[in-house]
Amino acid sequence: MILAFLDRFRRSTGGNIAITFGIAALPLLATVGAGVDYSRISQQRTELQAELDAAVLAGARSTGTEIATASSYFRSQSGVSGATASFTVNGSQVAGTATATIPTTFMAVVGTRSVDITATATALRTQTAGTTTSLPCIFALAPNTSQALLVNSGAKINAPDCEVHVRSTASPAAIFNAGTTLNLKTFCIQGTNIIKNTSSPLPIQTGCAAAVDPHAGKLPTPSVGACSNTKQVYDPPAGGGSHTMPAGSVWCDLTFNGSPRIVFQPGLHIIKGRMIINANSTIEGTGVTFYFPDTNSEIRFNGGITSKLTAPTSGTYANILMFEPSTSTNTVQYVFNSSVSEEISGLIYLPRRDVTWNSTSTINGSKVQIVTNTIIFNNLDWRLSTNTALNPTTSGSVSVRLIR
Numbered sequence: 285m286i287l288a289f290l291d292r293f294r295r296s297t298g299g300n301i302a303i304t305f306g307i308a309a310l311p312l313l314a315t316v317g318a319g320v321d322y323s324r325i326s327q328q329r330t331e332l333q334a335e336l337d338a339a340v341l342a343g344a345r346s347t348g349t350e351i352a353t354a355s356s357y358f359r360s361q362s363g364v365s366g367a368t369a370s371f372t373v374n375g376s377q378v379a380g381t382a383t384a385t386i387p388t389t390f391m392a393v394v395g396t397r398s399v400d401i402t403a404t405a406t407a408l409r410t411q412t413a414g415t416t417t418s419l420p421c422i423f424a425l426a427p428n429t430s431q432a433l434l435v436n437s438g439a440k441i442n443a444p445d446c447e448v449h450v451r452s453t454a455s456p457a458a459i460f461n462a463g464t465t466l467n468l469k470t471f472c473i474q475g476t477n478i479i480k481n482t483s484s485p486l487p488i489q490t491g492c493a494a495a496v497d498p499h500a501g502k503l504p505t506p507s508v509g510a511c512s513n514t515k516q517v518y519d520p521p522a523g524g525g526s527h528t529m530p531a532g533s534v535w536c537d538l539t540f541n542g543s544p545r546i547v548f549q550p551g552l553h554i555i556k557g558r559m560i561i562n563a564n565s566t567i568e569g570t571g572v573t574f575y576f577p578d579t580n581s582e583i584r585f586n587g588g589i590t591s592k593l594t595a596p597t598s599g600t601y602a603n604i605l606m607f608e609p610s611t612s613t614n615t616v617q618y619v620f621n622s623s624v625s626e627e628i629s630g631l632i633y634l635p636r637r638d639v640t641w642n643s644t645s646t647i648n649g650s651k652v653q654i655v656t657n658t659i660i661f662n663n664l665d666w667r668l669s670t671n672t673a674l675n676p677t678t679s680g681s682v683s684v685r686l687i688r
Contacts, residue, residue, distance in 0.1 A: 445669055446469055450474060513538050536556045567593065617639075
């Protein structure tokens with residue numbers, strides 16, 4: 285009985301097909317599983333590449349902090365588990381390499397437990413040049429004052445790149461008298477009524493859109509402390525020496541007697557009240573700024589002055605030579621009396637002053653921008669140019685793109 289059963293089992297072929305199919309299916313299952321793993325790995329590689337691309341673009345936009353920005357961006361955005369990245373900067377290019385190890389599922393059966401993936405990317409930063417807005421070199425801001433600009437006989441101004449803008453619409457807004465020599469780019473006068481008592485051709489435009497005050501509310505406001513000077517009258521130094529005026533001081537109502545040499549040290553000088561400098565003095569100052577906290581403050585030059593004053597080229601008061609707040613409600617006269625010679629550079633911002641330049645003021649080689657309420661030019665001889673450092677420049681636009 286038992287022998288007969290064993291003989292039948294030996295001769296039976298009913299299970300051979302299932303066994304054969306099972307053995308044959310193993311390579312097929314491995315192939316399908318590998319396809320599933322590679323599909324998932326491919327998706328991870330695509331995601332890694334996209335994250336690296338975004339990181340190098342972010343870094344390229346951050347001039348000076350490219351690597352830190354790219355690294356931070358990659359860490360915050362990476363959705364690929366265990367991914368790491370490194371970045372380098374070469375000029376305007378930011379390059380990155382990212383790697384990750386992706387574990388397998390089906391391929392592990394045949395011994396491949398993980399697959400390494402890598403992505404590389406390079407971004408290029410380009411910047412277009414900014415544009416510079418050319419500003420007038422002389423402003424007369426009074427909107428409805430008659431004779432906001434008065435040019436008297438004997439005035440000589442040689443400033444071929446200089447524009448003079450007058451915002452007055454009064455009648456007359458400006459007067460040009462005979463005996464003047466005016467070599468300027470243009471007189472832009474907002475009003476339409478002027479008096480021109482000269483047959484000399486002048487570049488005058490009436491009904492012109494005169495520029496507004498470009499500095500109103502934009503200049504720094506220094507803190508005015510206690511007076512620095514311990515006396516109000518400075519006699520000439522013994523032995524023909526110089527008065528040395530330290531920066532950071534508040535000079536209150538003082539007078540310089542005689543005809544001294546006065547040297548203002550580089551930095552800010554606050555003039556509170558009136559500083560009177562008598563005739564035939566010499567004034568020097570490189571990198572200096574004078575601040576008048578109110579319209580009762582001024583430097584009074586009493587003729588025959590030789591001066592060489594230049595504004596700082598950097599820092600809080602860069603390119604500012606003289607200035608006052610634009611918020612004062614009253615206007616007062618400010619007179620620059622005759623001088624032997626002047627060489628000045630920087631912004632003279634006196635929007636609440638009716639400024640007069642008196643006879644024989646000689647200004648050579650100066651680069652200035654003058655902002656006043658009204659202005660009178662008497663007998664003078666100026667050779668000057670616009671201070672282009674005061675012209676606002678846009679920063680231009682920055683663009684980034686992938687190049688690899």
